Amino acid sequence: MERKFTLRRFREEDLEQVMYINRTCLPENYSTYFFMELYINYPETFLVAEVDEKVVGYIMCRIETGFSGFGLIKRGHVISIAVLPGYRRMGIGEALLREALRAMVEYYNVKECYLEVRVSNTPAINLYKKIGFEVDRIIRGYYADGENAYLMRVKM
Numbered sequence: 001m002e003r004k005f006t007l008r009r010f011r012e013e014d015l016e017q018v019m020y021i022n023r024t025c026l027p028e029n030y031s032t033y034f035f036m037e038l039y040i041n042y043p044e045t046f047l048v049a050e051v052d053e054k055v056v057g058y059i060m061c062r063i064e065t066g067f068s069g070f071g072l073i074k075r076g077h078v079i080s081i082a083v084l085p086g087y088r089r090m091g092i093g094e095a096l097l098r099e100a101l102r103a104m105v106e107y108y109n110v111k112e113c114y115l116e117v118r119v120s121n122t123p124a125i126n127l128y129k130k131i132g133f134e135v136d137r138i139i140r141g142y143y144a145d146g147e148n149a150y151l152m153r154v155k156m
């Protein structure tokens with residue numbers, strides 16, 4: 001059976017459910033303040049996915065300024081993305097990421113986007129590769145349990 005989902009921007013009343021999804025799906029958890037700070041500063045790139053009016057996935061990002069070979073550029077940084085287990089492989093993660101990338105360009109004139117991902121996280125790595133991200137380098141011991149991260153990057 002094909003299930004339909006819709007995307008929209010995060011709203012304050014989604015906070016509890018987004019934090020629940022984050023705790024359910026990832027070992028990297030954050031304070032209320034952390035989520036709200038990303039929402040207040042970068043509301044266009046904090047998105048949720050709904051199925052039957054229930055929030056089942058989210059993506060949140062930060063916009064950073066850094067040096068490239070040509071001077072200062074803006075970069076998008078995907079901080080966290082997750083979809084509840086019962087709603088995976090429906091295209092939600094891909095839609096969230098594509099829409100966040102589109103919003104980064106539209107609202108912040110971002111020239112590239114990067115993220116960190118556990119080297120063992122094949123589903124996420126495949127998702128990022130599908131969208132055009134490439135492995136830039138390994139960050140050793142990036143995670144609290146000592147696992148390495150790939151830093152992955154895509155140019156816009």
Ligand SMILES: CC(C)(COP(=O)(O)OP(=O)(O)OC[C@H]1O[C@@H](n2cnc3c(N)ncnc32)[C@H](O)[C@@H]1OP(=O)(O)O)[C@@H](O)C(=O)NCCC(=O)NCCS
Pocket residue numbers: 025026081082083084087088089090091092093094095116117118121122123124126127128130
């Ligand atoms: C990574 C995650 C967000 C993907 O969400 P999703 O909604 O299931 O992803 P999609 O259905 O949009 O899949 C898009 C692509 O990702 C890849 N992918 C997704 N799940 C996969 C899996 N279990 N195995 C292999 N590839 C997978 C595939 O390339 C897929 O494209 P395809 O369906 O055409 O093959 C989801 O698995 C998740 O929440 N994982 C736990 C949290 C997490 O690891 N977040 C990333 C931290 S960096």
